[in-house]
Amino acid sequence: MRNMSDIIEQYLKQMIAESKNEVVEIKRAQIAEKFDCVPSQLNYVIKTRFTNELGYIVESKRGGGGYIRITKIETHKKADYLEHLLNLIGDGLSQTNAMHIIQSMYDAEVISFREAKIIDTVIARETLMIGLPKRDIVRAQILRNIIEVILYEE
Amino acid sequence: MRNMSDIIEQYLKQMIAESKNEVVEIKRAQIAEKFDCVPSQLNYVIKTRFTNELGYIVESKRGGGGYIRITKIETHKKADYLEHLLNLIGDGLSQTNAMHIIQSMYDAEVISFREAKIIDTVIARETLMIGLPKRDIVRAQILRNIIEVILYEE
DNA sequence: ACAATCTTGACTAATTTTAATCAAATAAGT
DNA sequence: ACTTATTTGATTAAAATTAGTCAAGATTGT
Numbered sequence: 501m502r503n504m505s506d507i508i509e510q511y512l513k514q515m516i517a518e519s520k521n522e523v524v525e526i527k528r529a530q531i532a533e534k535f536d537c538v539p540s541q542l543n544y545v546i547k548t549r550f551t552n553e554l555g556y557i558v559e560s561k562r563g564g565g566g567y568i569r570i571t572k573i574e575t576h577k578k579a580d581y582l583e584h585l586l587n588l589i590g591d592g593l594s595q596t597n598a599m600h601i602i603q604s605m606y607d608a609e610v611i612s613f614r615e616a617k618i619i620d621t622v623i624a625r626e627t628l629m630i631g632l633p634k635r636d637i638v639r640a641q642i643l644r645n646i647i648e649v650i651l652y653e654e
Numbered sequence: 655m656r657n658m659s660d661i662i663e664q665y666l667k668q669m670i671a672e673s674k675n676e677v678v679e680i681k682r683a684q685i686a687e688k689f690d691c692v693p694s695q696l697n698y699v700i701k702t703r704f705t706n707e708l709g710y711i712v713e714s715k716r717g718g719g720g721y722i723r724i725t726k727i728e729t730h731k732k733a734d735y736l737e738h739l740l741n742l743i744g745d746g747l748s749q750t751n752a753m754h755i756i757q758s759m760y761d762a763e764v765i766s767f768r769e770a771k772i773i774d775t776v777i778a779r780e781t782l783m784i785g786l787p788k789r790d791i792v793r794a795q796i797l798r799n800i801i802e803v804i805l806y807e808e
Numbered sequence: 809a810c811a812a813t814c815t816t817g818a819c820t821a822a823t824t825t826t827a828a829t830c831a832a833a834t835a836a837g838t
Numbered sequence: 839a840c841t842t843a844t845t846t847g848a849t850t851a852a853a854a855t856t857a858g859t860c861a862a863g864a865t866t867g868t
Binding site: 502503504505506614615617618619621622624627628629630634637638641642645646648649650653 | 715717718719720721768769771772773775776778781782783784788791792795796799800802803804
Binding site for chain 3: 865
């Protein structure tokens, strides 16, 4: 790791990853001490690496018993969204509907463009060389499983 | 070896060759010191010998802990590799063989870890709820199509 | 001699680190 | 309760640490 800010960033992200609810709560001075840097460096790291843009909410309190709390929200939202999609998919799924769902996932930035293309290909009727009604059932099963992979990663 | 730029070029290429992932990461000032030249000479060498044209990607960061990272990308090799995999896949494909291919693709850095997991899921017999021998045929078809998506992108 | 390439250094830009000062919340003393 | 002191985070600005650009001068090849 190249510099102190990166190290602290990694440390905090690790804490969030290990946490139950995508949250970490720290005492600024304590972390500064741990990494042997000035306290305000924590503010710098937070301001440059835990922005709202990147899906973090930062709350803090001063005074005795003060703290800084960093919450990662995007994953929650994404999880909710993916759960929603899972509910949407019934026993069967047409190619058109599947493609709409894939497009939606791409728009929601849950999957990359390449992943979208891969999944599109997988659920195409030309790829699944099976007759109806079985084809729609397999397609639903495939997409459900893919969503679960994304949902339960990390 | 006639001049400093050539020497530095050779040095960097040597580093890349010895590296695990066709990457070298340097500190500009440090290399300049090592070869007793001005730092900006590194920029010259990189600009003239590690161009995108020649298959290199250069990334950098300034400030404390800054760096210059040069990555060699072997697009041709990857294409050859993927073609090879396509030839490998016959009319049918067992889950075990498919998983080996997926692992290989991940090792070759042709797919990401997440993509590997997605594809693993898709080709699992639990996902493809079809009986043999049809299942192996569909699996082969799916993997072939996925590889083609990756092969013919961009 | 001419053209292309290389070397050098001054200046610029980005990023990180550090310190000083400010503001808010709590704790303590009266 | 009220005032004061202490603790703790926020903000800002300065300094330090890198890398990038550009252009003038030097060297080399033809």
